Amino acid sequence: MIQSEAIQAEALELLEWPRLGEQVAGFAGTTAGRALAAGLPLAPDLAMSSRLLAETTELLALDGLTEGGLSFQGVADLSRTLPLCAKGGIASADDLLAVATTLAAARRLRRQIDDPQLRPVTTALVEQLRTLPELEQRLRFCIEEGGRVADRASPALAELRRQLAAARADRRDRLNGLLRRFAPLLQDAVIAERNGRPVLAVKAGAASQVPGLVHDSSASGSTVFIEPQAVLPLGNRIRQLEGEEREAELAVLQELSGLVGEEADTLEQLQRILTALDYGVARARYGAWLGAVRPELEAEPTAPLLLEELRHPLLLWQHRHQGGQPVVPVSVRVGPELRVVAITGPNTGGKTVTLKSVGLAALMARAGLFLPCSGTPRLPWCSQVLADIGDEQSLQQNLSTFSGHIRRIARILAALPLGGVDPRGASLVLLDEVGAGTDPAEGTALAIALLRQLAERARLTIATTHFGELKALKYADPRFENASVAFDVDTLSPTYHLQWGIPGRSNALAIAARLGLESGVLERAQELLAPRGEGEVNHVIAGLENQRQRQQEAAEEAAALLARTELLHEELLQRWQQQKEQSAELQEQRRQQLERSIRDGQQEVRRIIRRLRQGRAVDTTALGETARRAGQRLKSLEQEHRPTPERREHRGWRPAVGDRVRVLSLGKAGEVLALSPDGRELSVRCGVMRLNLELAAIEGLNGEKPAPPEPAKAQVQIRSRRNPASRGPQVRTERNTVDVRGMRVHEAEAAVEEQLRAANGPLWVIHGIGTGKLKRGLREWLATVPYVERVSDAEQGDGGPGCSVIWPK
Template sequence: MSPDTRPAGPESPVLVDSLPVDPPPIDQETRSLLEWDQLAADLAVHGSTAAGRARCAELPLADSLAQSQARLAETTELIGLDGLIEGGLSFQGVADLGATLRHCCKGGVAGGEALLAVATTLAAARRLRRQIADHELRPLTSSLVAELRTLPELEQRLHFCLEEGGRVADRASAPLAELRRQLLAVRSERRERLQDLLRRFAPLLQDTVIAERNGRPVLAVKAGAASQVSGLVHDSSASGSTVFIEPQAVIALGNRLRELEGREREAEREVLAALSALVAAEAGSLETLQRVLVALDFGLARARYALALGAVRPELSGDPSAPFLLENLRHPLLRPSPQRPQVVPVTVKVGSELRVVAITGPNTGGKTVTLKSVGLAALMARAGLFLPCGGTPRLPWCDQVLADIGDEQSLQQNLSTFSGHVRRIARILTALPEHPSEAAGASLVLLDEVGAGTDPTEGAALAIALLQHLAERARLTIATTHFGELKALKYDDARFENASVAFDEETLSPTYHLQWGIPGRSNALAIASRLGLAPGVLERAQELLAPRGEGELNQVIQGLEAQRRRQQEAAEDAVALLASTELLHEELLQRWEQQKEQSAELQEQRRRQLETSIREGQQEVRRIIRRLRQGQADGETTRLAGERLKRLERDHRPVPERRQHRGWMPVVGERIRVLSLGKSAEVLELAAGGRELTVRCGPMRLTLPLEAVESLSGQKPQPPEPPAPKVQVRIPAGLGAGPSVRTERNTVDVRGLRVHEAEAAVEEQLRVANGPVWVIHGIGTGRLKRGLREWLAGVAYVERVADAEKGDGGPGCSVVWVK
C-alpha cells in the first residue's frame, strides 16, 4: 500500500492538495448533529403560507428568556383559539407580498394577479384580526394583531379595479371601457364578414373553419383556387394543397383591432401603474402586516406541531442553576414503525447541585438517543416549542447547547476518530464562558463516547479531567462512556451522578429505559455470547476480568440493579393500590351524589303530585258549588254533594304543621280559615263542646270539625280528642228537583269513537260508578247515540237512561243510572 493510500491516523498523516475547510460555528454544528433541520422540516409541514413555512424551516432560536416565554404563551393562546374555531384558523387568501412590495417601491408596475393578492391578503388579515382580538383571553396575540393596518380603502380600490384572475375591470377607467367597447364592435363586425365570406367561397375552401395564423384570421383555400380569393397569404399546408389567406375585406378591420389592442394595453398599464403607486405608498404598513402574518403563521404551526406530538408547555427558569425535570421525554423525530412499534421515553431529573451525568451501558441501548433528546428539548423550549413530555417539564433557559456526537473521522482534514473528537471538544471549551456567571443563560454540553478512540487508560484519564473541567464551566454536562473509572466519580464529587440504560439479561437485549443512580454494565460478554462467540473465549475473558476486580464490580452493579427492580415493582404495586383506592372513593362519592339527586327528585315529584291533587280537588269543589247554586238540586243531589265534599276533604287535607299554638279557640263571629278550601269563613256557632263549628263560606254553610280550621294568623286549635271529620251542606230553600251533580269522574266523553269503542269506554266507567254517569256522545248523525242506547237497554245493571239537562249537554249527552 502506498503512503498516499494508507488510512489516516495519528501516526500516518495524509497529504492532500485541497485546502482545509473551516468548520461551521460550534453551535450551528451542534444543531446539525442533533438533526435540528429535520425537526424544522417537520414543523414547516404545519405552516399555512409559503412565507410561514420558510420561517418554520429556519426555526430561529429566541435571543432571550423573555422572547422564549412570549413564544410559548403565543403557542398556548393559538392552540386554544385554533380548537375553538370550526375548521381552525385559516390563512386562505394570504400571499407573500415581499417581491411585489420591492417591485412597487422601485417604481415598477406590478401585474394584476400580484396586486389582487395584496387585496386578498388585506381581507384575510382583517378576518384574522377579528377572530384573534380578545385582550382578556389572548393578550399576546391580540397585541400582535393590534399593530395591523388592514387598509380597507386600498383593498376596496384594488377589488374595484381588478377582476378574478387579475384582469383589469372595465370600470377601472373610462377610456379603457370605451376602448373595450370599440374592440367588441370591431371583433363582431370582422366575425360577421368572415362568416359571410365562408358562405360565398364555400366551394373554394378545404375547411369551413376560420383558422388563425400570426394572430390574424385566415381561410383554408384550395391551392388551385387561391387566385380567386383576394387577400394576404399567411401560410400554406405541408402538402401544399391548402393556402391560408386573410381576406382583403377584413385586413383593415384586423389592423384596426391591433391598434385598439395596443391602446387597451396602454390603458391597462396606466391603471396598474396607479394601483402600484398606491401599494408603494403603503409599503410600510404592508411590510408590517406581512411580518405579523408570518409571525402568526409561525405561531400556529408551533401550536399544531405541539398537538401532533402530544407535547406540553415547558416552564423555563431564568436561574442557570435551576433543575432539569423532563418526565417521559420522547425523541420528537422518532416515530413508531414495524421495526420499532413504540418509542421508549426517558425521564431526566437533574437537581440544582448536579453538574455532570455519566451514562453507561451496552451499545445500542439508547445512550445517544438520550443525549439528542435532552439537547433537542433545550433547543425546542428556547425556540418556543412545546416538549413531547409527560407532566410539566421544567428546565433553565439554555443560551448554549454544545454537542460532540458521532464520528468526526475525516481524510480530507487528516483527522482520526480521536483527533476529530478532540478538535470538536476544544471548540466547545472555547465557546464556553470562562465564568458561568458571565453567561446569559445555562449551558448544556453533550458528549458521546467521551475519551474513546485512543488508549483506554489515557482516554479514561482525559475523560475524567475533561468532565471535572466542564463541571466548573457548564451548567450541565451529559456524557456517555464505557470507561469504568468514570462510574466512581460520583462517590468523590457530589456534582457527579451516574445513570445507565437497562439491559434484559433473559433476552440479552437492551430495554432503552434510563436508570438513575446506578452505573451500567457494558455486557460485552453477554452480547458476545448471544452473537455466537466460542464459549472457550468467553470463559478465558471472564478469568482475565477477575484479577482486575471488574467481575466483582459487575456483581455489585448487578445486585444494585436487582434491588432497584424490586423497589420499582413495590412502587408500582403501591401506585396500583392507590389508584384502586381512588377509583373506589370516586365511585362511592358518585353513588352518594346519585342518592342525593334521587331523593331530591322524589321529594319534588311528591310535591308536584300534591299540588296537582289539591288543584283538582279545588276545581271539583268549585263545580259542585256551581251546580248547587243553580237552584235545581233535590235532596239526593245534596246528599251526594255532601259525601263528595267529605271525600275531597279527606283526600286533600294538608298535613298540619306541628307548631305549638296553645290557648286559641274559635268564637262565634270570628273569621277563620277552612283548610280544605283554603278560604276564610265566619264562625256561626259552636257545637259538641266546641269540637264542631258551623261556618259561612261564601253562600255555603258548613259544619266542620275543629281540626279542619285555623286562625287567620295560622294558630291551630287542639281539642281533647280529634273527632271524625264531618261535612254538612245546607241548601237554601227553594231548590227544585234535578239530576245528580256531574263531575269529571262520572263523565265519559266518547265523541269521535266507534260504537263498539264507545261501549267499552262506557262499560269501564259504569263498573266503578256509585251514581249516575254522564255520557257525552254529541248529536251528529245520531248513529253513536242510537247504538249506545240500544246496547245500554240490554245491560242488566243499568236502571234507566235519559237525556241530560240543557246545561249539561241536552240531547248530546245521556245520563245513565245504575241499579
C-alpha cells in the same frame, strides 16, 4: 463570537434541528410561514421565548375553537411585489390582486384574534396591523377575479374595449360572408388563425381567385392560408386598438402599483405579522400533533431540569408516518447541584437518543415549541446547546475519529464562559462517547479531566461513555450523577429505559455466552476481570439493578392495591347511597300509605256525620259510638305514625352582637347589631346600610358557616301543656284549609283572618311558591297577630314550602 456561532450551528446540524424545522413547516399555511418555520429561529433571550410560548398557547386554543381552524387563505407572498412597487415598477394584475386578498385575510384574522382578556399576546401583535381598506377597495374595483383589469378602472380603457369588440364583431361577420362566398375554393369551412390574424384555408390551385395576404401553407402544399383583402384594414385597426388597450391597462396597473408602493412599509409590516401568526399556528398544530405540553422556562441558570417521559420528536414522527418502533420515553431529573450526568450501558441502548432528546427539548422550548412530555416540563433557558455527537473522521483533513472529537470539544470549550456563569443563560453540553477512539487509559484520564472542567463552566453536561472509571466520579464529587440504559440479557436486546443513580454494564460476557462463545474463553475472561475489580463492580451493579427491579415491582403492586382499595371505597359509597335512597323511599311509601288510611277514615267519619245530620240513621246511639271510635282510631294512627323529626346536633360558629361578618349577597363586611329571639335572623350594619338578614345570608370573615340555633324549649313545653281535647284535629281537612293562591296580600290576609278566628286547631294556608311575595307578606302580617303562636311550612305531603301551617294560641 464567530467561532461560538459556528459551533452552535454545528450542534444544530448534529441534533437534526433542520429536519425538525421541516416537520413544523408542514403545518404552516403560507409560503412565507413555511419558510420561517423551516428555519426554526431561536429566540435571543428568555423574554422572547416566553412570548413565543404564550403565542403558541393562545393560538392553540383559538385554532381548536375555530371551526376548521384558523385559515390563512388569501394570504400571499408579497416579498417580490412590494420592493418592485416601492421602486416605481409596475406589478402584474395578479400580484396586485394578491395584495387585496392579503389585506382582506389580515382583517379577518385580526377580527378572530382580537380579545385582550383571552389572548393578550397575540392581540397585541395584531393591534399593529393596518389593513388599508381604501387600498383594498381600489384594487378590487380595478381588477377582476382572474387578474383582468376591469373596464370600470378607466373610462379610456372602457371606450377602447367597446371599439375593439365592435371591430372584432365586424370582422367576424365579414369572414363568415367570405366563407359562404368562396366555399367551393376552400379546403375547410373554418376560420383558422396564423400569426394572430384570421385566415381562410384555400385550395392551392384556387389561391389566385381569393385576393388577400398569404400567411402560411400546409406541409403538403395543398392548402394555402390567406387573410382576405376585405378584412385586412379591420385586422390592422384591431391590432392598433389592442396596442392602445395594453397601454391603457398598463396605465391602470402603474397607478395601482404606485398606490401599493406608497404603503410598502405598512404592507411589509403586515406581511411580517401574518408570517409570525402563521408560524405561531404551525408551532401550535405541531405541538398538538405531538401531544406535547407547554414548558416552564426559568431565568436562573442553575434552575432544575425536569422532563418527565420525554420522547424524541423525530422518532415520534418516524413512528407515526413510517410505522417504526414505538418511542420509549425517558425521564430526566437534574437538581440545581448537578453539573454532569454520565450515561453508561451497551451500544444501541438509547444513550445517543437520550442526548439528542434533551438537546432538542432545550432548543424547542427556546423556539416557542411545546415539548412531548408528561406533566409540566421545567428547565432553565439555555443560551447555548453545544454537542459532540457522531463520528468526526475526515480523510480529506487527515483526521482520525479521536482527532475530530478533540477539535470539536476544543471549539466547545472556547464557546463556554471562563467564569462558569453565562449572563445570557445556561449552557448545555452533550458529549457522545467522551474520550473514545484512543488508548483506554489515556482516554479515561482525558474524559475525567474534561468532565471536571465542564462542571465548572457549563450548567449541565450529559456524556455517554463505556469507561468504568467515570462511574466512580459520582462518589467523589456531588456535582456528578450516574445513569444507564437498561439491557435485557435474556433477549440480547436493549429496553431503551433510562435508569438514574445506577451505572450501566457493558454485558459483553453475557452477550458472548448467549451467542455461543466457548466457555473456556469466557472463564478466562472472567479471571482477567477479577484482579482489576471489574467483576465485583459489575456484581454490585447487577445487585443494584435487581434491587431497583424489586422496588419497581413492589411499587406497582402497591399502586394496584391502592387502585383496588379506591374502587372498593367507591363501591361502598355507592351501596350506602343506594341503601339510604331505598330507606327514604320506603319511608315515603309508608307515609303515603298512612295518609291514604287517614283520608279514608276521615271520609268514613264525614259520611257518618252526614247520615247523623240527615236523620237517616236508625240507631243514632250506635252511629255516634261508631263515629267516636273512628275518631279515636284516627288520632291513634296519627300518634303512632307521626314522623319524629330528626335530631341534629348543630355545632359550629354562631354570630354574636358586635361580631364582624361578611354579607354574602354584597361580598362586604358588616357588624352585627342585634339578633332575633330565635337566633335565625339578625340585623347587620354594612357601611351606611342597615340590613335585616337571615342567618344563612352571612358567614364569618374567615369563611365560617353559621350553625342553625337549637329549637326553643319553651315552645315545646308550651305545646306539652296544651290540652289536646280543647284543640281541633291535628291533620289537614277541607274545613281547616284555605286556598289563597292568585290573591293579593291584603285579600289573602282577610281570607285567612276570617278562617283563623273560627279555627279550633292548626290552619293550613295554601299560597303556592311562585315569586314568594304572597308568602312573605302573609308571614310578616301573621308575626303581628297576637293570637298566632307560630307559623311553619307544611309537611311535604301537605304542600311543603307552598303551604303554611298556622298554630293559634
